[in-house]
Amino acid sequence: MPHKLTRSFFDRSVHEVAPDLIGASFLFKGVGGVIVEVEAYHHTDPAAHSYRGETPRNAVMFGPPGFAYVYRSYGIHWCVNFVCEAKGSASAVLIRAIQPTQGLAAMRRRRGMDDERLLCAGPGRICEALAITIAHNGLPLDRAPFELRSRSEPVEVASGPRIGITKAADLPWRYVLKGSRYLSKPLRQPA
Template structure:
């Protein structure tokens, strides 16, 4: 079952929990979502916390769309907008288990190790060729494909990665036992 706009028009935590195990493809290349982080508009670590800017404009758009931004001047990171238009809640996609288009991902990443193809927000954007071109695009249309997970997933929660503000909130979600996480997830 493809994920609809209604799926994303809910609390960012419900969306986060249920996205673990979903399939995420761009032009047929991608895999299973095994790690993500929730960013709520009242959360000081969220890009939308201080209001709209040129960079984060698509966070304030309708749910079910992509928010792509450049991180540390080098990498791209992709978020899925949740909740409602104007609210600026989103989930940051942090890691995939590669299942589709492995050779294409290896070529783009310039490396063989399957475990490192999509284990990190910048890495997975490179593997899936996600750039600013994708910012603001709807997730239920080409080039994206998002499929709901077919079985229950064992989801674990822990503190988020790489932030200083609100670092104590356990808003990082992962698939228990996955070897494709960007780093180990210690339950909080």
């Protein structure tokens, strides 16, 4: 039986939280679906926004776990992350893809497309489809407008290198629902 994910769920290593999010449901104002792809970013990781220390942009990562870290990527797309670990560790999980299950009409309208597979296949697409913006940065994940529930059944999680980064790109910190057709890109195995 799925249960609500509370902030304590996120108060663990980013490498425990990330694979445990695969198969969980993620809704924003009642719109969303099943998380099928995430990436872990640890504060010791050169690709993490927190690697060089706290800034106004990444300050949420240095706070307590269980909060949303929203930032703009390439000056175009919003991306949502879930802050993990103890306060000050500055680690987070980037939500890369979800399988849309609720509010499809709203997602199609916001994205201007009908292809269900592409509605939320990528972090920028997720935020556009769910209408998540910088206004939601720093909000708790266990309260409205967010709703997160544990997976309802066991799932098979696969891992491989992260994508869209140049630093520490070989680390197998991308976690996906094996066999999902809703991934942002196919999983490649480490070299």
